[in-house]
Amino acid sequence: MRKKSQERVVGAMYGYVGKLLFVDLTNRTFEVRDLDEKTARDYVGGLSLGAKILYDEMPAKTPVFAPESMIGFVSSPANGTGPFMGGRFTVVSKSPVTGGFNDASAGGNFGPLMKRAGYDAIFFKGISEKPVYVFIDDGKVEFRDATHLWGKTTMALERAIKEELGDPKVAIASIGPGGENLSNMAGIMHDEHRAAARGGSGAVMGSKKLKAVVVRGNHRVQPYDREAVLALNKEVAEWQKGPVAPVFELFTNHGTGGTYESGILNGDTSVKNWLGTAADLTEEQRKKPTSQEQDKLFKVRKYACHACPVGCGAIYSVKDGKWPIEETGRPEYETDGMFGSMLLNDDVYAINQCNFLCNEYGLDTISVGATIAWLMECYNNGVFTKEEIDGIDLTWGNADAIVAMTEKICKGEGIGKILQAGSVAAAKHFNKGFEALVHASGIEIPQHDPRWSPGLARTYQYDPTPGRHVKGGLSIHYGNQPPEVRYDYTNTGERDVNGVVYSEALYATGFCTMSDFGLPPEIHIKFLTAVTGFEYTPEEARNLGIRSYTIRHAFNLREGFRRKDFTISDRIIGIPPLKEGPTAGVTVDAKMIADNFFRELGWNLDDAVPTKESLERVGGLENVIKDLYPNG
Amino acid sequence: MKIKVSFVCQEVVGNMKDGIYEVPEGSTISDLFAVCEKENNIFINDEYRKWLLFLADGKPVKWDTVLHNVDTVHVIRAAVGG
Numbered sequence: 001m002r003k004k005s006q007e008r009v010v011g012a013m014y015g016y017v018g019k020l021l022f023v024d025l026t027n028r029t030f031e032v033r034d035l036d037e038k039t040a041r042d043y044v045g046g047l048s049l050g051a052k053i054l055y056d057e058m059p060a061k062t063p064v065f066a067p068e069s070m071i072g073f074v075s076s077p078a079n080g081t082g083p084f085m086g087g088r089f090t091v092v093s094k095s096p097v098t099g100g101f102n103d104a105s106a107g108g109n110f111g112p113l114m115k116r117a118g119y120d121a122i123f124f125k126g127i128s129e130k131p132v133y134v135f136i137d138d139g140k141v142e143f144r145d146a147t148h149l150w151g152k153t154t155m156a157l158e159r160a161i162k163e164e165l166g167d168p169k170v171a172i173a174s175i176g177p178g179g180e181n182l183s184n185m186a187g188i189m190h191d192e193h194r195a196a197a198r199g200g201s202g203a204v205m206g207s208k209k210l211k212a213v214v215v216r217g218n219h220r221v222q223p224y225d226r227e228a229v230l231a232l233n234k235e236v237a238e239w240q241k242g243p244v245a246p247v248f249e250l251f252t253n254h255g256t257g258g259t260y261e262s263g264i265l266n267g268d269t270s271v272k273n274w275l276g277t278a279a280d281l282t283e284e285q286r287k288k289p290t291s292q293e294q295d296k297l298f299k300v301r302k303y304a305c306h307a308c309p310v311g312c313g314a315i316y317s318v319k320d321g322k323w324p325i326e327e328t329g330r331p332e333y334e335t336d337g338m339f340g341s342m343l344l345n346d347d348v349y350a351i352n353q354c355n356f357l358c359n360e361y362g363l364d365t366i367s368v369g370a371t372i373a374w375l376m377e378c379y380n381n382g383v384f385t386k387e388e389i390d391g392i393d394l395t396w397g398n399a400d401a402i403v404a405m406t407e408k409i410c411k412g413e414g415i416g417k418i419l420q421a422g423s424v425a426a427a428k429h430f431n432k433g434f435e436a437l438v439h440a441s442g443i444e445i446p447q448h449d450p451r452w453s454p455g456l457a458r459t460y461q462y463d464p465t466p467g468r469h470v471k472g473g474l475s476i477h478y479g480n481q482p483p484e485v486r487y488d489y490t491n492t493g494e495r496d497v498n499g500v501v502y503s504e505a506l507y508a509t510g511f512c513t514m515s516d517f518g519l520p521p522e523i524h525i526k527f528l529t530a531v532t533g534f535e536y537t538p539e540e541a542r543n544l545g546i547r548s549y550t551i552r553h554a555f556n557l558r559e560g561f562r563r564k565d566f567t568i569s570d571r572i573i574g575i576p577p578l579k580e581g582p583t584a585g586v587t588v589d590a591k592m593i594a595d596n597f598f599r600e601l602g603w604n605l606d607d608a609v610p611t612k613e614s615l616e617r618v619g620g621l622e623n624v625i626k627d628l629y630p631n632g
Numbered sequence: 633m634k635i636k637v638s639f640v641c642q643e644v645v646g647n648m649k650d651g652i653y654e655v656p657e658g659s660t661i662s663d664l665f666a667v668c669e670k671e672n673n674i675f676i677n678d679e680y681r682k683w684l685l686f687l688a689d690g691k692p693v694k695w696d697t698v699l700h701n702v703d704t705v706h707v708i709r710a711a712v713g714g
Contacts, residue, residue, distance in 0.1 A: 243679035246644040247712050253643075256714030262640045265687055268711050278690065283638075292642075333714035453711070469713070480685060480710040482694055517712055582692050 014224035015077035015531035016040055020053070021119040023134060023141065025208050026067055026126030030141045035120055041534045042620035045076030045120065047103040047465075048508035048548035050092030053123060054101070055551055056623060060558045064094045065182065065207035072123040073114060073173060073213060076510025080112030080306070081221055082229040083527045084236045085515040087111055087306030090507065091173075095199040097184045097367075097422060097443045100556040101464045102199035107305030107512055108191035110215065113171035117217035128209040133161065133174075138217035146211040151177060153360035154189040155327075161214060170216040176362025179206035181412045183420040185367040189359060193313065193329030194305070197364035199443065199465065224533030232527055239520045240309065247517050248310065252302075255312040256333035257291030263333070264341050267452040267582040268479055271341045272396065273373040274438050274449070274571050277581030285346040289336045294348050299330070310518055316352060323353035323403065331355040331365075334469075337447035338369025339402060343376055347399035354406040361410035367422055370444030372405050374423040377436040384433070390414040438569045440467035450590070451574045451583040453479030454486055455496060457590035458597055461568040462608070464552035470513045472503025472545075473597075477516075489589040493600030496593065501545030508548055543618045546601065550610060554624040563598075563608035633657050635702055637668055641709035644683045648672045648707075655699070661686050662695045664705060683710050 016035055023030045043049040050072050058070045071093040078086025089111030095102035114122065118139035131146035149157055154176045162168045172190055179186035179202030186202030187195045205211075223229050240248045250258045263269030264278045264286050271280050278286065287293055291314075298318055304311030314330035331339075331351055339345060339354045358365045372394070378384050379394040386393060390408060394401045408416030418429050424442045427433045438445050440460040446469040450457040455474020463471040473496050478486055506515060509528045525541050528534065536544065570576075574587035598605050602614030612629050615621045638650045648668055655664050669675050676684075686693050687706040699705075 243682065246641075246680055246683055246709070250643040250709070250712075251714075258643075259709070259712060259714050262708040263711060265640060265690075265706050265708050266685060266692070266711065448711075448713075476711055476713045483692060513713065580690075582687060582690060584691075 013037065013040065014222055014533045015081050017115050017118055017120050017219060017221055019119050021122045021136070021141065022057075023122065023124045024126040025124055025128040025132065025210060028128075028143045040532070042544070042547060043551070044505070044508035044528065044544065044548075045079075046074055046088070046090040046105065046508045046510055047092065047552070048504060049121065050074035050090050050103060051101065051548065051551045051555060053121065054092050055555050055558075057123065058094070061560070062094065064096045064099070064204060067127050068125060069094055069204065069207070070123050070125045071201060071204045071208070072121055073110070074121040075111040075114050076508060077531045078510035078527060080115045081223040081531045082226065082233065083307065083511070083531065084233050085308050085310065085512045085518055086510045086527065087308060088507065088510050088512050089114065091188055091196045091201045093201045093204045095201075095443075095465075096182070096203050097200045098441045098466055100441070100466075100559055100561055101552050102201055103465050103552070104187065104196035104198045104201050105507060106188075106190060106194045106196040107308065108171070108194035109306045110171045110173050110190045111510060112306045113217070114215045115221050116219050117215035118219045122213065124208060124210060126208065131209045131211050133212040133214060134210065135165065135214045136217070138219065149211050150180060153177065154362050155192050155360060157212065158192055161212060165214070167216060170214050172212050172214050174212035174362070175202045175205045175210075176360060177412070178361045178363040178410065178420070179203055181420060182206050183363060183412070184422040184425060185364045185371070185420060186362055187364045189362050193315070193359060195359065195364070198366065198468065202362050223531040225530045228530035229527065232523060232530060235523065236519055237309065240518060244517050251312045251514060252310050254291040254295060255314055255330055257289075257294065257331055257336045259333050260290045260336045260340070261286045263337070263447070265582075266479070268449055268476070269337050269341055269447050270449060272344055273342060273377045273436065274445075275377070276344070277578060279580060280344060281341060281346070286341075288346045289340040289348055289351055291330060291336070294330070294352075297348065298352065300327075305512065308512065310514055312514060318349060318352050321349035322400075323349055325352060325356050328352060328356040329359060334447050335365040335369070338366055338373070339406075342369055342373045342447075343402055344397040345399055345402055346397070350399035350403050353403050357406050357410045363410055366446050367444045368406060368409055370438065371409070371419050371423040371426065372402060374427070374433065374436050374438070375405070375419070378433040381436070383436070384430075388415075438571050440568045441566050443467035445569075445572055448476050449583065450572055450588050451578065451586045453477075454489065454588040455492065455499070455593060457568060457573050457588045458496060458593045460572070461590060462566050462594055462597070464549065464556050466566060472500035472549075474593075475499050475516075487586065489592040489596075491596065492593050493596035496597045497546070497600045500549050501542050504545040504548035505541065508544070547618050547620050550615065550618060550621060551624065553608070553610075554621070554627070557609060558627055563606065566608070633659065633699065633702075635664060635699065636704045637664070637707065638704065639707045641684060641707055644680050644709055645676060645707065646674050648674050657700075659699055660695065661688070661693055661697050661699065661705070664699065665695075665707070684708070685710050
């Protein structure tokens with residue numbers, strides 16, 4: 001029999017601290033609750049546990065910036081317990097952009113250190129009278145004045161807090177001025193260069209006057225079976241030397257931006273606000289923004305998140321050009337695409353400056369880039385005059401103009417104050433430019449094209465956290481299938497649901513997005529068992545994923561959303577189709593893919609409400625059943 | 633038939649060189665790739681080949697696609713997210 005790190009004790013928690021912290025910022029009080037074993041087993045961690053707590057604790061239809069609105073930082077069992085690539089934590093809240101559920105995750109060290117500080121999750125409600133940061137020091141909770149820190153950009157803020165506390169090793173999750181200004185694009189930064197960026201969670205922090213959450217501690221969380229974790233890590237190391245080695249090498253050497261040029265060529269990466277193709281760019285214009293080329297100019301060193309053998313991060317220093325930067329994170333693929341091909345821009349100095357500004361002001365590079373693309377298309381079509389956009393000549397590919405507009409958005413100056421709310425809100429404000437909007441339920445679309453990988457249409461439109469390429473379904477990889485497979489819209493339901501099951505469990509356990517290639521299939525469930533001691537049959541593992549997806553969806557249903565309320569822009573699904581390029585002529589049957597998906601889940605097709613039977617079959621959704629079927 | 637081949641997947645194919653490669657009329661992508669392997673003295677195993685996709689004059693093609701009047705072939709890496 002395999003030797004465990006410790007014998008299982010009835011009532012003991014492995015892989016968890018077993019404590020949840022609930023903080024009231026209005027009254028500056030807090031409450032510590034135990035994490036019960038059933039909730040841990042059913043909802044695991046990350047987005048899933050976060051959604052469960054948010055569903056149970058936050059009243060329905062709470063306005064997103066009201067005192068009762070909550071925001072949670074949620075770790076996962078893999079955080080700090082040894083599994084490779086298991087360092088990811090999740091932020092959950094209501095989204096000011098979509099009005100529905102929001103989750104955003106990030107790597108770095110915050111998740112593991114939050115557990116070291118003594119909590120599996122930290123939830124905030126209330127609104128502080130003055131700017132505040134909350135310091136959680138080995139279980140103790142301290143409210144510290146942040147008046148002097150309000151207005152600081154994120155790197156300066158982290159360094160100021162570390163100096164104030166006299167400890168360079170604390171982990172900090174914080175907002176920049178974007179969150180303070182309640183921008184719909186505001187994200188949460190940590191470890192200086194990592195971002196839980198999307199959906200406006202930074203604005204929720206800002207509305208609470210919560211500038212930062214700081215954690216440190218000495219609490220050691222034990223895995224149930226340490227030797228099993230080590231054995232699985234060995235399996236991962238072998239796997240990464242196998243057929244996936246080329247991709248492992250790509251990410252470890254050049255990060256996600258190494259996929260930029262191939263993405264443009266195959267039709268995955270957007271060009272010209274989703275109107276263009278690779279033919280709109282020269283070969284040189286396609287190559288320059290790749291991180292293979294940028295690394296030659298700017299790379300100082302690489303870095304890795306907690307327990308990650310890939311290490312896809314890098315520190316850049318831009319020493320020359322118009323926008324020198326002492327230190328910045330290497331732009332991710334999404335950022336290269338958003339400030340590159342999306343705007344017909346190949347100036348890598350401009351791309352780095354935009355990335356730097358967004359990170360410093362705490363804004364999501366995807367939404368900022370997409371909002372500029374929207375305005376750029378409008379401007380080039382004469383919808384806006386130069387005077388209306390603060391005298392900036394936003395012609396396609398004008399690097400100076402792109403940087404100037406990014407700066408205005410980050411600082412909330414001039415038209416930037418309107419644009420901070422995102423492209424959809426800006427179009428409504430000006431009452432024009434609607435034809436150039438590309439979004440899913442109000443949030444801008446990231447750099448993977450459903451006309452290339454059609455399953456993304458369902459994921460973008462109907463995932464409870466819409467407009468995300470990192471959510472489950474047929475996935476980005478489905479675009480690698482030959483056309484006769486990927487454009488056959490019949491019988492996609494089972495594969496689509498399987499993709500959701502995989503993805504939900506992956507994030508709940510605390511693994512990185514990159515682990516979809518970096519880990520052998522299904523190993524995340526083995527890791528989960530090794531860390532927590534919870535055994536899952538294949539059916540239970542499947543229900544784990546469906547339950548996680550369902551509780552997030554149920555949050556939206558309780559807010560009043562039904563199927564008709566989840567929208568996607570015509571352009572992104574090929575209405576009208578592109579006339580040239582690798583996806584020429586493609587119109588995605590998004591309705592059929594979604595019908596297949598809901599049918600497979602046993603949900604009503606007309607309103608996307610789960611049947612009572614489907615909820616009972618999954619289990620662990622008693623509160624959802626009570627809300628959706630109050631009369632039994 | 634002379635075809636310009638551009639490799640956008642160095643982590644899969646190593647130092648295979650962009651350039652003009654010649655194959656007989658009626659050759660397939662697979663035939664063209666074999667010529668590239670031979671001329672570069674780099675041979676890609678089946679497991680790594682799974683990462684490769686091809687575009688002929690910008691249009692997606694497969695290993696068994698027969699090449700007619702093609703000027704450029706891009707050899708690209710299958711998408712992996714990011």
